[in-house]
Amino acid sequence: MRTQSQLKKRLRREWDIHLMIIPGVLLLFVFSYLPMYGVVTAFQDYNLFKGFADSPWAGTKHFRMFFHSPDFWTIMRNTVIVSLLKLVFSFPAPIALALLLNEVGRAAFKRIIQTVSYLPHFLSWVIVGGFVISMLSVDNGSINILLMKLHLIDEPINWLSESNYFWGILIASNVWKDIGFSSIVYLAAISGIDPHLYESASIDGANRFRQMFSITLPSIMPVIVIFMILAIGNVMNAGFEDILILTNNGVNAIVRDVSDVIDTYVYRIGIQNQRFSYAAAVGLFKSAINVLLLIGANRLARRSGQSLW
Amino acid sequence: MKKTRKSWIAIMSALLIASTALGACSNSNNGNNKPEASPSGSSGESTPSSNNASASPAGFQLGSQPLKFSMYGNYDWLTLDPWADDVPTKWIQDNLKVTIEPVQSGGAAQQKFSTMLATDDLTDVLLLDRGPDVEKLRQAGKLIPLDDYYNKYPNFKKWMGDETINMLRSSDGHIYQMPNWYTTSSNGNAGYLINRKVYKELGSPKLETFDDLYAYLQKVKATYPDMVPLETDVEAQGVQILASGFGEGYSPNWPGQNRAVPVDGKFVSIFTDPVFNETMKYASKLFREKLMTQDSLTEKKEQVFEKLTNGKVAVFASYSVLENQINAANTVMRKNDPDSGYEVIWPVHKEGVSKDKVFPNNYNKLGWNVNVITTAAKDPEAIFAFMDWLTGPEGMSTLYFGPKGKYWNEMDANDYPVLNDTWFNTPQEDKDKDKLGRWAWVGNTTYLDTMKMANNAKMKPEQVQWPDTQQSAVTWKTSQDLTAFVNLMPAGDTEAGIAKTAVDEIFKKYYAQALFAKSDEEVDNILKKAQDEAMSQGYQKLLDYETEAWQNNLKQMAGK
């Protein structure tokens, strides 16, 4: 009785909040949940002509095949390492850029750098790969020519065919490509900071450098934390196009021991050969791990006062 | 203001609820019904060839009634040109009343094709690779058998020849495919190109055996430090060309595609094959001593062309040594200096291997890919009749030289168009506007090649295009017929197909490692490792599959 009247009271207070949520919920229902029956392919031997209803069941066959594939542990290791490297380097880079841009007084200069640094986002990986590969090649590659002229090396280095350099090249190209684009959201967060905070800080004698760490960074921390949670929930997606392009579509197999991640593996083994069920099974496995990681990250983040739910 | 906004929201939500409800039930119903519905739907059309044949014994007369059909090309890189956007197809539309509606892959061919199959939204005609996809469509009863049409219409039958027709037969005895760029004569563009200037400056040494080649490359490296002695094209494909010289009749396809070698009627492992072993040792030595491009695994075509264009390559081994860009580079180089440019040499061979049995090139009579007519087509016979016309002399001449009356008025005794003065007097730029040469998806190589050779024979030697001279001098003479080895690719989701994928990956990995090996022993070890790993991944199933498919081909070619 009492709870019912409470419920009524609550509903009276928040009915229009629910009304704002419901269209989104319905759209997701139609365009995400209705087609979700497709996940059954992971447990079938899916055949395009037979469809979802009549394809034979395969149980966990495809999952077992994946776990028992000889490269399983190499792929998992690479996936985790590449993701962690991206978390350590690609993730903070746009934050640093946003902080630096915030220190720029001249509006025109700031705008130019903002715009220029976001240009690489619009170059496809194919074009970026073309640049990177020609820069790093042994025959006439500009990096090798430069290093030779500076007498830092005696003969050209085969950058892209050395396992030791692969991760570095991968991460550097990633940072370069998306640093500007990803910094936009942090710039948006920075512009929400109350200018009075800076004024009172400088009255207290804090210099610009100190203010960056005592005001700007803490103010955008909530946004950073949320992005961090999302990034951790994305660890199983270590990259795909970037790796594919930098390994010359897998031809440069000499670095495969460090370059192969789950998505490039599934592309080669499953998707290219129309093994839909296998690809679906690996996809499901990835998602399951990602969800667990996201829940874990969210739990940790809650201690800092920020969380998704 | 606030009120109107709110009601807008309400309407939107209501609409959404309604559409959701509709979507939900109609969707789930259809999901269940589809599989049963489609076979019964198509069963009525499953024997249209006989129906149509009896209905119109005289065959379909092009132009007698409008013909409109849709066509899809199953390749990421393929965009079918808009129909009637060029002079030849415009003429076809106006005079033969044929209109083709292209459906594009949009760069996502495989996904697009999957959705077409899953929802039974097939186009009337599909252009795709021979093999697993065609076979799946056939098994699902989605293809129209073309046997009767092949007998009724003249051109395919005439230009393909019986052996090729037999090879196109599916296991149920029917023919469902129309080939594209089929041929009866040898061709190919693979082999070795040498930089003439460098070759001359180094005293034009003998370049016949691999020892000669090795000595020559060393000389190049010593004399021109900034030059790439041997360029092996992207993916180090040139190494597979080298393989052809280490064994008589040894095709680059064995390592390059089949990952297996035919020996005494059976396919056996490539990794234990002595010829392949020797090739890898030789290539590895060249790589180690920097006699071959160090970017072999990472470079892109554009970089290869860059080196060739700048004359930075002494020897180029490739599946395709006469491409447009190379032709262009050669033309420019020779214009500046008649002694420079490139030239194809007779393929290099190992001491003891007969130079007349070295075949870097191969061809198969079936050509490149095929067109099939699906059960979605309303009038399959009319479509076939049109395709048959298109692949014949009239069709090919119209596509490549425009409709009769513009650049040609009559055909000679061999059915080749006699080009008139307009053709020779019209500048290339204006001819480009006609957009000739599009829509040749039932390409007739035999016709076009023999026509070209006939034309070249009439010209003075210096008028003949450089690639043509190279083809007739070397590449076409070093080509073997591998028609018996077509369709060796198992479907991706079968046991043999899974093994094929695994072996492909193992091959790529150890091919790369063998190239980078530090010594001959290391090559041996790497190939041994590859063999063990491949066997553990079901290699034998692939070998068995390939053997069986090959033996079947032999039977089929004999018409059994």
Next chain:
Amino acid sequence: MIKLSSGEKVFQSFVYIVLILLGLVTLYPFWNAIVISFNAGADTARGDITFWPRVFTLDNYKLVFEDGRLTHAFLISVLRVIVGTALSIAFTSMLAYGLSKTKILLFKPYMFYCIVTMFFSGGLIPSFVLNKELHLNNTFWVLVIPSLISVYNMIIFRTFFRELPDGLEESAKMDGCTNFGTFVRIVIPVSGPVFATLALFTAVYHWNDWFTAAIYINKMNLLPISSVLQQILNSNLATEMLATQTGGNASAIDAVGKIQTVTSKSLSMATMLVASMPIILIYPFLQKYFVKGVLVGSIKG
């Protein structure tokens, strides 16, 4: 201007130097692409094109712009960006505002419900079947409606909404505003930066996305510019591909005496620039929404 101490001057110079370097590094490849797009294809094949075209030509652009479908495709894309972005931002921000209220009934179920869709999907074929049943395939709306809600953007939105000072909304409520009224009248006006950011993200997505059109649209007159430019590029590529695939039979092409003046590389640079320039130019205009102090002004005012 406040006078800077010497330490701050060093810091400032450091900031400027780093940013200038970054600017150069990010600008160069783009500039190089522009240069290549204005250089003759055959000459580009020689390599070493760096800061300036060696053999200037407009041929690459001519080939792109002579295609009659381009203007129409451009309009489709513009329409898609405007309609798609406006609707998507409207629905997503509304959902986000609702879910920024963590105390509401069913908050956690709602949130989980949304997040699940980020991780699990039924794949392409069920979506295709669904869109077919909804009669969305081969219509303009298939480019817009299925992607109306972006859960990722929703999460960003709500993070920003949650950072708004509590007092802001409470005062609005006191004035008798409903929650929806508060959102429209108070929250949206002070959330310029996040709206600008996510509108940009969404617009970029809509402009660049070619896959949706490739799968769901067969009608030529509904194809967006990314698809049409890809087709122009592909038909050039196809000529090269045909030459390779048919072995010696490429002769058929030589027979017409066609020599490629525009190579696929030079053409791809030109198409890439034509495709991306319009959307790139949006950002500088959006930057005015990234000014500080919007929030403060509104509270005080």
